[in-house]
Structures are given as C-alpha cells and as structure tokens.
Amino acid sequence: MVAEYIWLFAIAGGAFLLGCAIAYGMLTNRKLSRSEQDAQDRKVRKLYEKPPHEASP
Numbered sequence: 001m002v003a004e005y006i007w008l009f010a011i012a013g014g015a016f017l018l019g020c021a022i023a024y025g026m027l028t029n030r031k032l033s034r035s036e037q038d039a040q041d042r043k044v045r046k047l048y049e050k051p052p053h054e055a056s057p
C-alpha cells in the first residue's frame with residue numbers, strides 16, 4: 001500500500017517538475033536585441049562559408 005503512494009508521488013512529482021522546468025524556460029526566454037541578432041547572423045554566415053573540414057576550431 002505504501003509502495004503505491006511512493007509510485008504515485010514519483011510519477012506525479014516528476015510530471016510536475018518537468019512542467020515547472022518547461023514553464024521556467026519559456027518565461028525566461030527573451031528576444032535578442034537588434035545588435036545581438038546582427039552579430040549572430042554574421043557568425044552563422046561566417047561559419048557556413050567555410051568548407052566542412054575547416055568549420056571546427
């Protein structure tokens with residue numbers, strides 16, 4: 001009987017914690033500023049201009 005409650009707590013608690021982690025991630029996600037977006041775009045273009053064997057640092 002006690003083991004059933006432990007499993008219920010483990011399953012429900014795990015789902016609750018996962019939901020909290022997803023909600024936290026969604027709430028703390030922010031948009032990049034224009035300058036940050038431009039810098040990211042430049043870096044991506046620079047990365048993809050190199051041949052595959054030169055792409056890794």
